[in-house]
Amino acid sequence: MSRAKLDALGLNLPLLPTTTVGSFPKPDYLxxxxxxxxxxxxDRQELRALEEQATTFWIETQEELGxxxxxxxxxxxxxxxxxxxxxxxxxxxxxLVRSYGNRYYKKPIITGPVRWPGPVTxxxxxxxxxxxxxxxxxxxxxxxxxxxxxxxxxxxxxxxxTLALAxxxxxxxxxxxxxxxxxxxIDEPALSVRPEELPLASEAxxxxxxxxxxxxVTHICYGAFEFIYPRMLDLPMxxxxxxxxxxxxxxxxxxVRHPFTKxxxxxxxxxxxxxxxSPETVTARLKQVLESLSPDQVWVDPDCGLKTRTVEEAVExxxxxxGQAEALRATLAG
Amino acid sequence: xxxxxxxxGSYPRIGDRPEEQVLRKAIAGLDRGEKTEADLExxxxxxxxxxxxxxxxxxxxxxxxxxxxxxxxxxxxTRSVAGVEIGGxxxxxxxxxxxxxxVIVGPIEMEEPRVVQEYRYATGVATKPVxxxxxxxxxxxxxxxxxxxxYRDLEALCEAISSVxxxxxxxxxxxxxxxxxIDEPCILNHPEELPLVEASxxxxxxxxxxxxxxxxxxxxxATPLLSRLVELPVDVLGLDFTYSPGLIEAIASQGSxxxxxxxxxxxxxxxxxxxxxxVALVEGLLPAVATGExxxxxxxxxxxxPREKARAKCDLIGRICRRxxxxxx
Numbered sequence: 001m002s003r004a005k006l007d008a009l010g011l012n013l014p015l016l017p018t019t020t021v022g023s024f025p026k027p028d029y030l031x032x033x034x035x036x037x038x039x040x041x042x043d044r045q046e047l048r049a050l051e052e053q054a055t056t057f058w059i060e061t062q063e064e065l066g067x068x069x070x071x072x073x074x075x076x077x078x079x080x081x082x083x084x085x086x087x088x089x090x091x092x093x094x095x096l097v098r099s100y101g102n103r104y105y106k107k108p109i110i111t112g113p114v115r116w117p118g119p120v121t122x123x124x125x126x127x128x129x130x131x132x133x134x135x136x137x138x139x140x141x142x143x144x145x146x147x148x149x150x151x152x153x154x155x156x157x158x159x160x161x162t163l164a165l166a167x168x169x170x171x172x173x174x175x176x177x178x179x180x181x182x183x184x185x186i187d188e189p190a191l192s193v194r195p196e197e198l199p200l201a202s203e204a205x206x207x208x209x210x211x212x213x214x215x216x217v218t219h220i221c222y223g224a225f226e227f228i229y230p231r232m233l234d235l236p237m238x239x240x241x242x243x244x245x246x247x248x249x250x251x252x253x254x255x256v257r258h259p260f261t262k263x264x265x266x267x268x269x270x271x272x273x274x275x276x277x278s279p280e281t282v283t284a285r286l287k288q289v290l291e292s293l294s295p296d297q298v299w300v301d302p303d304c305g306l307k308t309r310t311v312e313e314a315v316e317x318x319x320x321x322x323g324q325a326e327a328l329r330a331t332l333a334g
Numbered sequence: 335x336x337x338x339x340x341x342x343g344s345y346p347r348i349g350d351r352p353e354e355q356v357l358r359k360a361i362a363g364l365d366r367g368e369k370t371e372a373d374l375e376x377x378x379x380x381x382x383x384x385x386x387x388x389x390x391x392x393x394x395x396x397x398x399x400x401x402x403x404x405x406x407x408x409x410x411x412t413r414s415v416a417g418v419e420i421g422g423x424x425x426x427x428x429x430x431x432x433x434x435x436x437v438i439v440g441p442i443e444m445e446e447p448r449v450v451q452e453y454r455y456a457t458g459v460a461t462k463p464v465x466x467x468x469x470x471x472x473x474x475x476x477x478x479x480x481x482x483x484x485y486r487d488l489e490a491l492c493e494a495i496s497s498v499x500x501x502x503x504x505x506x507x508x509x510x511x512x513x514x515x516i517d518e519p520c521i522l523n524h525p526e527e528l529p530l531v532e533a534s535x536x537x538x539x540x541x542x543x544x545x546x547x548x549x550x551x552x553x554x555x556a557t558p559l560l561s562r563l564v565e566l567p568v569d570v571l572g573l574d575f576t577y578s579p580g581l582i583e584a585i586a587s588q589g590s591x592x593x594x595x596x597x598x599x600x601x602x603x604x605x606x607x608x609x610x611x612x613v614a615l616v617e618g619l620l621p622a623v624a625t626g627e628x629x630x631x632x633x634x635x636x637x638x639x640p641r642e643k644a645r646a647k648c649d650l651i652g653r654i655c656r657r658x659x660x661x662x663x
Binding site: 094095096097098099100101102104107109148149151152153190192193194272 | 346347358361405425429431
């Protein structure tokens with residue numbers, strides 16, 4: 001079904017297309033530059049030049065690795081929610097809050113009506129797309145997750161905040177589509193946390209995606225999918241990118257009980273482990289997923305963004321992934 | 335005194351000021367091989383000292399060590415337990431924070447109580463009584479992976495993990511803890527499994543000696559279970575009011591034979607409560623509590639808030655308790 005949509009959009013992708021979830025590790029020079037920028041030691045222009053250098057590096061690296069659908073790598077972003085909160089009006093950046101282990105982020109606070117200030121990600125998408133013939137995904141965070149991962153001091157209810165955000169994010173999606181993005185990923189990692197709010201998330205994503213000629217992907221991770229599956233298949237998305245490798249693939253049991261009816265990006269690398277997966281491990285995981293899903297439906301990627309790994313770890317993990325996906329593709333085609 | 339000001343467990347281990355970031359830097363330094371375990375312990379103790387100091391300055395009557403040394407509410411309790419390995423990340427309820435899932439790989443055997451060591455350090459720093467906080471056996475069992483058949487079912491696993499909690503409770507009572515809090519957030523979404531909580535609390539009760547036990551629940555609506563929760567073998571029942579539109583009404587109409595922990599201040603949102611509003615709620619609830627006594631605390635651990643807001647919520651709790659206890663505010 002979605003293959004027809006991809007073809008209609010002129011996206012001629014092979015079986016088991018390989019891609020990534022969005023973020024790549026920042027090279028050391030960029031990390032240092034971000035610190036220096038925060039301290040006021042370098043200006044915006046100098047930082048921007050290094051962000052461009054790092055983005056170019058990752059576009060070239062993805063091409064060299066043979067990935068089919070590329071990302072800009074988010075060299076210019078800190079946290080996925082804070083980034084949009086810093087650009088949308090209506091937010092105040094709060095103090096540091098712990099995410100897990102030794103990782104912290106500045107959790108945004110909704111303190112006024114949210115408003116789209118004009119294109120946020122379009123310029124970076126264009127910068128990346130100009131450097132490759134392969135499709136580059138537009139990358140956004142969804143309204144439900146931005147709401148759930150922010151404190152809300154302004155809107156009376158969670159639903160009010162979510163729908164207000166959806167109307168503004170819709171404008172960014174339209175701007176990306178107008179610039180030429182044919183695949184847009186809308187991350188909703190918070191989606192599985194309150195099963196009773198799935199209808200709200202769905203209503204919000206409907207507002208964001210309705211009547212647009214775009215192949216939509218959504219990334220959801222570290223959640224209790226058993227509570228929202230199969231209902232989540234009704235979300236207006238073409239492709240679901242779910243974290244799998246971190247949880248011993250137990251989602252596949254759900255797919256046996258109720259068939260997965262959309263396209264599926266299969267996270268086959270554990271992004272929270274330093275260990276490089278062996279080719280055998282990745283192939284075994286891919287073969288396992290193909291027992292429950294058709295090769296037409298399956299995309300191959302890591303289970304989350306790679307930004308917490310080193311550059312070398314990220315590249316080596318992806319090299320194994322692409323190699324095994326290509327080998328499997330050849331046997332399927334043969 | 336009929337109203338006690340306290341916190342519910344965790345406290346931010348970081349703040350925006352450089353001196354509040356020593357623990358983060360020590361852990362990162364240890365990862366890079368530039369710092370030692372001793373440096374890490376020193377940083378941890380610094381942050382415990384700050385957490386206790388801020389709670390005391392806010393006027394809390396009973397403080398916690400902020401669970402500063404806990405990687406997360408689940409894996410920490412099983413880190414020195416034989417038969418358990420620490421697995422992958424899973425989201426902790428509907429928070430945007432993550433815990434590592436314990437994986438049961440063999441018979442569970444407690445090697446050495448951990449929380450009591452943290453408790454001893456905290457009592458040396460604090461001038462107010464310290465309340466140690468444990469995660470209960472049922473929640474630990476529920477959030478663990480038990481696929482290898484070591485324990486035949488959840489009940490058997492719960493009973494085994496209960497021995498870990500009991501060992502901590504016994505050691506804490508021995509070390510002088512007067513009030514020990516046990517968190518069982520999972521029970522709110524699985525009321526049919528309440529007998530498992532009851533069995534593990536009975537075992538803890540037997541080990542607690544003269545120490546009072548508090549059961550705290552959070553991350554869900556306690557209203558449907560209220561009449562059964564108040565019958566459990568504990569001295570204090572802690573409730574999270576932020577998920578429960580009907581809880582205040584239910585307590586007012588059913589009454590509570592037990593002292594309650596009133597989680598009326600939202601530990602998950604920076605928006606500050608109105609003092610008058612909380613005062614009115616407490617004054618409405620207290621007459622329904624048979625013991626005439628209650629604890630006022632945040633809805634759950636304060637680590638979900640930035641430090642300045644956690645401190646502000648503690649300040650508000652302290653102020654309200656002084657006012658309602660008849661002291662000057």
